[in-house]
Amino acid sequence: MGLAKRIIPCLDVDAGRVVKGVNFVDIRDAGDPVEISRRYNEQGADEITFLDITASHEGRDTTVHTVEAIAGEVFIPLTVGGGIRKVEDIRVMLNAGADKVSINTAAIHEPEFVKQAAERFGSQCIVVAIDAKQVENDTPRWEIFTHGGRKPTGIDAVEWAARMAEYGAGEILLTSMDRDGTRDGFDLALTRAIADAVSIPVIASGGVGNLDHLAEGVLQGGADAVLAASIFHFGEYTVQQAKEHMAGRGIEMRL
């Protein structure tokens, strides 16, 4: 009895439309982020993460409206990531109804931004996203990569996570770029290394292909929450099924 581990479905949104196929049975409009969020909420999602991959400036206005629409009818925590570079970006998203923002590249270019953001808005709404790739095999070591995993930064992922926690991040969203899209499961060694290194919650991401992977992220990786996109989008599993499966493996869940 106590705090439940969380399942967080993630939506990749481009100019107000969910990309990467979404295929719910009996859904009217498979690309509508509001409808999809509502569906996940009904299935018992513990939070929703909305990753904005919109490139154009006009598209960003659409994103704000979408966030407003989701926040107006889904009453669970909502995190918005993608393109958060300035204090003003955070303010706009929080005003639109986001509860947390996820900062990625901007933290690497300007680590002090995380400190400013946490001081201004509180650590509880600052998530730092880390995209990491394994760079050594003998004694595993992971480095931060940017540009969708193409560009190395030379920064050690474990040290970076600890530094971001010290700067006031309230949570770490950790994605293994080696596993992202593979459906082979989380990088459990990476997840465990980061979870042990920081005192703030860690969300595991990248590589989920089945429900056991979610359970392993918590049981072996030590994650506090697990994030997945495709296994839910394609209607393979509902969030409820995932939660029941994890509970069956002895993990405390909100059922």
Added chain:
Amino acid sequence: MTAGTVAVIDYGMGNLHSVASALKHVGAQRVLVSHDPAQIGEVDRVIFPGVGAIRDCMAEIRRLDCDKLLLDVLESRHIPVLGICVGMQSMLSHSEENDGVDCLNLVEGEVRYFGDDLRDANGNRLKVPHMGWNQVQQTIDHPLWQGIEDQARFYFVHSYYADCADRELVAGRANYGVGFDAAIARDNLFAVQFHPEKSADAGLTLLRNFLHWNGQS
């Protein structure tokens, strides 16, 4: 009393969009987000929210006279008041946060830190902040708990917790390495550590109950 008009007290700390939006969703006719005494003088009930560090919150509460406002609605007008998160913590006597901060002392008690070496019953390390869905044990019957199962889960995010001196005021308890007061109730005041506006059905039920509460337990 009907759902009527609700004021969400805005003392400049954090985002009140979620609270206002959830209140409208459960049937509030009108939601004002304000710290203007004239406006608040016309509402039927008041939400006292809060996020962020307690020192900054207390400074703004006092600078904007929200302490007087709260006293007025609680003790002169006797309308229902719901405190949320740091809004609840600010009502206690004192907080350990920011090297110790005096709070409003409306409810006698201390706000304590979870600690850097928090562990569960099996000795496993617990992360701080306490973030996510935890169970709340309802320690009294109260109109605000109506239709909510005992041990229902609510969404929490906090590093400090309330410890009331008068145990008769405790309305709900939760556990995270240590047992703590998750809800307090006294007369027309109800206050919760969790975020009902982010707690899906259980939270929306509590907010709906608040809109229909006459302020008596």
